[in-house]
Amino acid sequence: MSTATVTPTAEVVTGTPVSSQPVTLTPNAIAKVKEIMASQNPVPAGLRIGVVGGGCSGFQYSMSFENQAGMMDKVLKFDDLKVFVDATSAAYLINCTVDYVETLEAAGFKFENSAVKSTCGCGSSFSV
Template sequence: MSACQSQPQAGSSCSSASITPATPFVLPEGATPLVVRDAVVRKVGEMLAEEGDPNLKLRIFVSGGGCSGFQYGFAFDDEIKADDTCVEAGAIKVLVDASSLQYMAGAEIDYEEGLEGSRFVIRNPHAASTCGCGSSFSV
C-alpha cells in the first residue's frame, strides 16, 4: 500500500527490513496500521527541521537480531517504496514496509523523556515478550 490512508487516532495513513514473509502481508481492511502519538510528531518534526529536507519521512522497520529475536529500527527516508504503508500524523509521515508491518500492525509509537533519557517507545500488540531496553521483541 503506497498511498496515504485515513487513520482515526493519529492523522492519516501513508523501513526496509531484512525479514521477508512467505506471502506478502496485506493489512486487513479497516485495520489501523500504526498509532502515532503527538510526542512523536513533535520530536520528529524538530529533527526534520534540523535536517532541512522537507521530503524526509520517518521509517520504522523490524529486523532480525536484538536480545529477543527481532529489533526495531528508525531512519529518515525520502522515498516511499511500493510495499510501504505511510501513516500521516500531523506534519510528519511514518513509513513501514510490508515485511515489518506484519509484526507491527496496530502498534502505538510514542516518544518519552525521563530520568533514563529520551527514546521512542513502541507498544506492540503482537510482541509476546520484550527486552529490558524495549528495542527488541519476540512474537
C-alpha cells in the first residue's frame, strides 16, 4: 500500500489566497473516493471534507458527497477529483492527510492530523 501523498492544486472559490494546504489525500484515498462516486446516480460533483462539533472530545471529521461548492468553500483538485472544504474546517485540517486503509479487521478512511492534541477512547473524535 502506497503512503505517498498527491499535492493538489488549490482553486479558491472566494478569491482569498490559500496560505497553506487545508488537506491532502493519498492515492489510495483518491482511488476509493472515485470508485464510490462512480457508483452514485447521479455522480456527485465532488467530496466535502469537514470538521464538525461532536463526540466526547469535541470535534469529528465528516465526509459527504456534494453537487456543488458553497460560496465560502476552498475547492481542491486531486487529479480530476474535486474536494470542497469550508473556511472553518480548513483551519482544523491544515497539514491533515486522508488515507484509505484496508486491514483484516476493518477498512475505511483514516485522518492523520498533526494539530490534534488528543482523541477519545474509541477514536471517533478529537480535540485541538
